[in-house]
Amino acid sequence: MDLLMTEEEVRFRDEVRTFLDTHLDEGLKRAERLNPSFLADPAIGLEWQAKLNDKGWAAPSWPKQYGGTGWSLAERYILDQECERAGEPHFRGASIKMIAPVIMRYGNDEQKNFYLPRILSGEDLWAQGYSEPGSGSDLASLKTRAVLDGDHYIVNGSKIWSTLAHHATRMFALVRTADTGKKQEGITFILIDLKSPGVTIRPIRSICGTHEFNQVFFDDVKVPVSDRIGEEGEGWDIAKYLLEFERGGAFAGGVLRAMLTRLHRLASEPLPDGRTMIDDPLFMARLAEIATDVDANDMLELSAMSKVQAGGNPGSVPSSTMKIERSRIRQSIAELAASILGPNALRFEEHRPLHELPEESEIDEERKVASAVYFNSRSQSIFGGSNEIQLEIIAKTLLR
Amino acid sequence: MDLNYSDEQLLLKESAERFLKDRYDFEKRNKIIASETGFDAGIWSEMADLGWLALPFAEENGGLGGGAVEVSLIMEAIGRALVVEPYLASIILAGGLVEKLGSEDQKAEILGGLFAGTSRPALAHTERQTGFDLGNIAATATRSGESYLISGEKPLVHGGAFADIFLVSAKLDGAVKLFAVPADAAGLTRTEVKLVDGSRASDLVLDNVSLPASALFSAEADTLAEIEAAYDRVNAALASEAVGIMDALMDATVAYTKERVQFGKPLAAFQALQHRMAEMAVKCQEARGSALLATLSVDAPRAMRIRGVSGARAKIGKVSRSVAQEAIQLHGAMGFSEEMPIGAWFRRLYAIENTFGTTADHLKRYGEIIRDPATLSGSLLREPV
Numbered sequence: 001m002d003l004l005m006t007e008e009e010v011r012f013r014d015e016v017r018t019f020l021d022t023h024l025d026e027g028l029k030r031a032e033r034l035n036p037s038f039l040a041d042p043a044i045g046l047e048w049q050a051k052l053n054d055k056g057w058a059a060p061s062w063p064k065q066y067g068g069t070g071w072s073l074a075e076r077y078i079l080d081q082e083c084e085r086a087g088e089p090h091f092r093g094a095s096i097k098m099i100a101p102v103i104m105r106y107g108n109d110e111q112k113n114f115y116l117p118r119i120l121s122g123e124d125l126w127a128q129g130y131s132e133p134g135s136g137s138d139l140a141s142l143k144t145r146a147v148l149d150g151d152h153y154i155v156n157g158s159k160i161w162s163t164l165a166h167h168a169t170r171m172f173a174l175v176r177t178a179d180t181g182k183k184q185e186g187i188t189f190i191l192i193d194l195k196s197p198g199v200t201i202r203p204i205r206s207i208c209g210t211h212e213f214n215q216v217f218f219d220d221v222k223v224p225v226s227d228r229i230g231e232e233g234e235g236w237d238i239a240k241y242l243l244e245f246e247r248g249g250a251f252a253g254g255v256l257r258a259m260l261t262r263l264h265r266l267a268s269e270p271l272p273d274g275r276t277m278i279d280d281p282l283f284m285a286r287l288a289e290i291a292t293d294v295d296a297n298d299m300l301e302l303s304a305m306s307k308v309q310a311g312g313n314p315g316s317v318p319s320s321t322m323k324i325e326r327s328r329i330r331q332s333i334a335e336l337a338a339s340i341l342g343p344n345a346l347r348f349e350e351h352r353p354l355h356e357l358p359e360e361s362e363i364d365e366e367r368k369v370a371s372a373v374y375f376n377s378r379s380q381s382i383f384g385g386s387n388e389i390q391l392e393i394i395a396k397t398l399l400r
Numbered sequence: 401m402d403l404n405y406s407d408e409q410l411l412l413k414e415s416a417e418r419f420l421k422d423r424y425d426f427e428k429r430n431k432i433i434a435s436e437t438g439f440d441a442g443i444w445s446e447m448a449d450l451g452w453l454a455l456p457f458a459e460e461n462g463g464l465g466g467g468a469v470e471v472s473l474i475m476e477a478i479g480r481a482l483v484v485e486p487y488l489a490s491i492i493l494a495g496g497l498v499e500k501l502g503s504e505d506q507k508a509e510i511l512g513g514l515f516a517g518t519s520r521p522a523l524a525h526t527e528r529q530t531g532f533d534l535g536n537i538a539a540t541a542t543r544s545g546e547s548y549l550i551s552g553e554k555p556l557v558h559g560g561a562f563a564d565i566f567l568v569s570a571k572l573d574g575a576v577k578l579f580a581v582p583a584d585a586a587g588l589t590r591t592e593v594k595l596v597d598g599s600r601a602s603d604l605v606l607d608n609v610s611l612p613a614s615a616l617f618s619a620e621a622d623t624l625a626e627i628e629a630a631y632d633r634v635n636a637a638l639a640s641e642a643v644g645i646m647d648a649l650m651d652a653t654v655a656y657t658k659e660r661v662q663f664g665k666p667l668a669a670f671q672a673l674q675h676r677m678a679e680m681a682v683k684c685q686e687a688r689g690s691a692l693l694a695t696l697s698v699d700a701p702r703a704m705r706i707r708g709v710s711g712a713r714a715k716i717g718k719v720s721r722s723v724a725q726e727a728i729q730l731h732g733a734m735g736f737s738e739e740m741p742i743g744a745w746f747r748r749l750y751a752i753e754n755t756f757g758t759t760a761d762h763l764k765r766y767g768e769i770i771r772d773p774a775t776l777s778g779s780l781l782r783e784p785v
């Protein structure tokens with residue numbers, strides 16, 4: 001066992017660095033720095049995705065046959081760490097990380113050939129249609145109904161909290177096709193064209209002041225049967241498969257380390273009275289504690305991913321641990337950063353996206369976005385299966 | 401990068417766990433700590449037979465060529481079984497320094513007995529004022545003809561109660577050097593100290609102890625740097641010991657709450673307790689990640705070594721304390737009684753938090769190293785040497 005790179009991996013890392021130096025321009029980096037949300041502003045995200053796609057790196061975790069990289073674990077880890085260190089816009093969301101693996105695993109050839117290239121090219125942007133007003137943690141209680149009518153389903157109901165649905169071209173959704181048997185058994189996984197008649201999207205702003213999610217209403221929306229993934233009633237298994245990718249799947253170590261490094265910079269900047277937070281032992285103790293959390297999580301991720309690479313499964317306890325810890329670490333970094341703003345924490349810039357505003361010094365911009373980043377971080381322990389639900393999963397395994 | 405245990409490593413883990421489960425249960429351990437010597441010679445020689453004592457030494461020195469990963473597996477098992485014999489102090493710490501600094505003669509003389517289980521060296525380095533500034537020692541060595549005279553005080557020498565030879569550090573012409581001091585040397589006073597976890601150490605006072613020239617370990621080497629590296633190796637090993645204890649506390653708590661019925665249900669049926677146990681499991685997982693990073697960092701360049709090792713001691717200090725406190729709480733009054741191993745694990749974790757640097761010391765050392773943004777932002781993977 002060791003943590004050493006091979007000579008080839010060192011060369012690969014250097015290639016990644018060169019690519020980032022030349023392609024990740026200041027405008028993209030600045031927009032990401034000023035983005036308080038989990039995912040980048042779509043215009044920015046798609047611009048970056050296009051550059052990655054030209055290089056063949058848009059979907060590092062996809063197999064080669066579908067246009068991915070086919071990289072080893074170490075290569076993907078290196079890419080993640082380098083991209084995050086450079087400050088890339090985060091845009092591998094519902095499209096690349098969620099629906100794509102589902103289509104690869106459960107889709108037919110037609111669906112693969114049609115949808116996967118459109119994801120890479122950015123022609124399609126996907127929204128996730130799981131949650132409903134009456135169904136959050138208890139997802140299987142969902143009520144949005146799809147009734148078969150010849151070669152179409154007729155969909156009625158509503159999805160909520162759909163991230164970026166107002167920019168998305170399509171939504172993958174869990175719908176109810178039967179009421180008999182267990183509630184899990186009547187669920188089907190379908191793909192909905194959001195331009196279809198009968199779709200209405202109501203914007204919802206989050207507590208950080210950004211319009212990032214939506215409620216989506218379906219009023220007799222027609223969905224071709226050919227846009228069903230898997231069989232009728234197979235939706236729950238597919239949904240769970242997807243959640244594995246939403247919860248784990250990719251690395252978070254890079255972004256946590258990058259956030260911590262940003263906090264370190266912010267704390268190294270002199271305050272108006274000449275002090276710097278980094279010389280404050282109380283602050284430094286807190287920063288150091290969080291940094292040990294980041295290291296531990298990073299190591300856990302690497303261990304889990306190498307189990308996956310060796311053909312195994314990381315297991316539910318490590319997976320849920322990582323989901324919980326990533327959220328807590330993000331939240332504690334964001335909270336600590338906001339805590340050192342002083343009275344300027346009271347000033348709040350409402351304009352979105354923030355990068356449209358006139359440019360200021362990097363440090364002033366860090367200060368400008370810090371409160372919103374903190375507010376936004378509270379969502380980390382809610383989405384993708386809340387932390388309490390992760391504790392439920394762990395407890396089930398422990399007490400089995 | 402390779403993060404999978406080899407088949408041999410998995411075998412070692414299994415055999416270590418099985419051996420201690422069969423030969424070192426809680427009752428036996430309590431007998432040992434209550435005994436006259438606080439040490440079981442039979443177990444120690446069985447460990448020698450199993451190859452544990454020679455495990456982390458290079459084959460060219462007669463060892464088995466094991467590394468930090470092998471040590472971590474033994475230490476996890478030692479943690480669960482609450483072994484009080486000085487594996488860490490004599491084998492990893494003192495033995496490791498003999499291997500690094502000893503001449504061929506010194507290695508032959510000391511390591512042979514150490515592998516066979518007949519000799520147990522102990523390092524006597526830190527003093528009352530040393531804290532984490534490992535160079536801050538007051539003991540002195542002066543030349544007197546062909547020999548050296550050593551004076552100083554070395555409190556809380558781990559493994560000292562069972563040692564036949566001490567590696568004593570002293571300043572010779574202002575530089576820290578190590579000397580081999582037989583336990584029965586004239587001018588050496590050893591006082592046994594009972595420790596908070598039931599094990600034993602000793603306080604040493606050296607008053608003009610006269611040693612031959614051959615007692616000096618390596619006149620040329622940077623002894624202090626080697627001592628620091630040796631402490632990092634034992635701190636990584638302690639991190640793994642703590643992980644073994646945490647898992648044991650976790651298992652015991654799950655088993656107990658499944659059995660114990662109150663209000664007509666097993667305690668494990670209450671969600672309030674389920675979530676607390678799940679939080680314990682989260683901490684066990686994190687600690688495992690930290691300890692592995694420490695283990696794989698002992699040979700790294702100094703900054704990364706400190707990031708891995710002191711980071712782990714800081715993090716594991718905090719989460720292991722919480723897991724132990726929760727284990728007591730969830731056992732109710734049973735957890736508060738000495739009849740259960742819960743309290744013994746709790747006290748051993750408390751001892752670990754105060755051995756070879758406190759949790760706060762390690763956090764400080766880590767904090768200093770991550771002030772350099774290059775260390776803070778550096779990935780876990782390192783360039784090949």
Ligand SMILES: Cc1cc2nc3c(=O)[nH]c(=O)nc-3n(C[C@H](O)[C@H](O)[C@H](O)COP(=O)(O)OP(=O)(O)OC[C@H]3O[C@@H](n4cnc5c(N)ncnc54)[C@H](O)[C@@H]3O)c2cc1C
Pocket residue numbers: 127128129130131132135136137138160161162163164213379382383384385386387388389392
């Ligand atoms: C920023 C953001 C983006 C999102 N994006 C999407 C998206 O794109 N698509 C989508 O489908 N959904 C999305 N969601 C919704 C998300 O999946 C849900 O919020 C989540 O599943 C929790 O459901 P809920 O909000 O209805 O909370 P509820 O289920 O009502 O839970 C409320 C509280 O009770 C706790 N709780 C619930 N059940 C239990 C239990 N059995 N035991 C103990 N505690 C329990 C929860 O942990 C939570 O703290 C998003 C959410 C956020 C915040």
Ligand SMILES: Cc1cc2nc3c(=O)[nH]c(=O)nc-3n(C[C@H](O)[C@H](O)[C@H](O)COP(=O)(O)OP(=O)(O)OC[C@H]3O[C@@H](n4cnc5c(N)ncnc54)[C@H](O)[C@@H]3O)c2cc1C
Pocket residue numbers: 660662663667670672673729730731732733734736
């Ligand atoms: C120092 C000490 C002195 C004592 N002296 C006396 C004495 O003089 N006389 C005497 O009669 N007793 C005495 N006790 C016993 C004391 O009253 C019990 O320990 C206490 O009532 C808890 O019971 P238990 O230990 O059996 O724990 P349990 O009831 O088995 O509980 C174990 C754990 O489960 C939790 N738990 C239990 N039920 C639930 C639930 N429904 N939901 C969530 N969590 C739950 C508890 O809080 C605890 O953390 C003493 C205890 C101690 C530690």
